[in-house]
Amino acid sequence: MTRTAQYDPTRLQDIIEAATVLRNGGCVAFPTETVFGLGVDATNSIAVQRAFAAKGRPSDNPLIVHLHTPSQMDLYCHSISEVAYKLIDRFCPGPLTIVLPRRDSIATSVTAGLETVAIRFPKHEVAQALLREINLPIAAPSANLSGRPSATTWQAVIEDLDGRIDGVVCGEPCEIGIESTVVDVTRELPTVLRCGGVTLEQLREVIPEVAMHDQQIDSSVNSPGLRHRHYQPTAKVVLINSATEIDRATKTFDNDLRCGYLGIEKIPGAIASKLTHICYCDNEADYANSLFRFFRECDNLEVQLILCQGVDDTGLGRALMDRIRRASCV
Ligand code: AMP
Ligand code: MG
Numbered sequence: 001m002t003r004t005a006q007y008d009p010t011r012l013q014d015i016i017e018a019a020t021v022l023r024n025g026g027c028v029a030f031p032t033e034t035v036f037g038l039g040v041d042a043t044n045s046i047a048v049q050r051a052f053a054a055k056g057r058p059s060d061n062p063l064i065v066h067l068h069t070p071s072q073m074d075l076y077c078h079s080i081s082e083v084a085y086k087l088i089d090r091f092c093p094g095p096l097t098i099v100l101p102r103r104d105s106i107a108t109s110v111t112a113g114l115e116t117v118a119i120r121f122p123k124h125e126v127a128q129a130l131l132r133e134i135n136l137p138i139a140a141p142s143a144n145l146s147g148r149p150s151a152t153t154w155q156a157v158i159e160d161l162d163g164r165i166d167g168v169v170c171g172e173p174c175e176i177g178i179e180s181t182v183v184d185v186t187r188e189l190p191t192v193l194r195c196g197g198v199t200l201e202q203l204r205e206v207i208p209e210v211a212m213h214d215q216q217i218d219s220s221v222n223s224p225g226l227r228h229r230h231y232q233p234t235a236k237v238v239l240i241n242s243a244t245e246i247d248r249a250t251k252t253f254d255n256d257l258r259c260g261y262l263g264i265e266k267i268p269g270a271i272a273s274k275l276t277h278i279c280y281c282d283n284e285a286d287y288a289n290s291l292f293r294f295f296r297e298c299d300n301l302e303v304q305l306i307l308c309q310g311v312d313d314t315g316l317g318r319a320l321m322d323r324i325r326r327a328s329c330v
Pocket of ligand 2: 150
């Protein structure tokens, strides 16, 4: 593959070109409000296999299908329940993905052989313009090499995938910075499979009985992506819960260790002066928005150890803690 083309989202001609590449079976990354997606035509199994190959993604990890309007749904899924419509009315377009029974129009490689398909309606206007122009379902995994932190800027997409994909629609960094919330509505109780941009509390305002998937307890939930290594920078990630722990963690370093800190709480000056890279966040939304970018910045600075401050497992903090825990898995 030749070098990856860069499309300017403010030029209609560029959106049309990106859509043409997608329609012809190419792979084009594009911004959404969560993270950048690596788009391919979800009805074209060869194109879908290209996306798996470009990312090095295990073939048992299904992809999310992106649509521009709920009126397209009947073509790609069926048995759309009242719960599904309630969620769509309240949260779509936006950072919510809904798992529904699939139709055969979606390539089987998209769903990794499952009888369900994950559907999302992104809110980002560039994503919407592209989806409207192509008028096909676009399967789009996060636009990063498999296992690496998701890409929240087009530069991060290039960092991982230059020469491996046909193009990237550029534009501003993603507004939310972590992935969508995935809810399976095909189960007896609607179940959150992955926390993300829509919080459990927000979901329960609409569907009070929404359950939270616990991988440890419930191995029957079929979201294969949850099994794989995820979100990991080259540096080792360690979750810390207080400034005292930072103190303890840094005492065990030898002085040459390059270390980074990301969190809301400020750390004592004496410790801060020993660190290579520090990012203080204003609140949890800012923290979520900074997480993947910070991981990548640390890798570029050859940081070896990243300390992430823990936050409460509520609201957006639940998605944030999920990402930090997975990033810190060895
Ligand atoms: P990513 O593309 O990296 O954002 O990951 C997509 C996530 O959606 C993974 O955790 C997948 O396991 C999940 N997913 C996609 N399709 C399905 C499906 N049909 N059923 C359950 N989970 C799904
Ligand atoms: Mg991903």
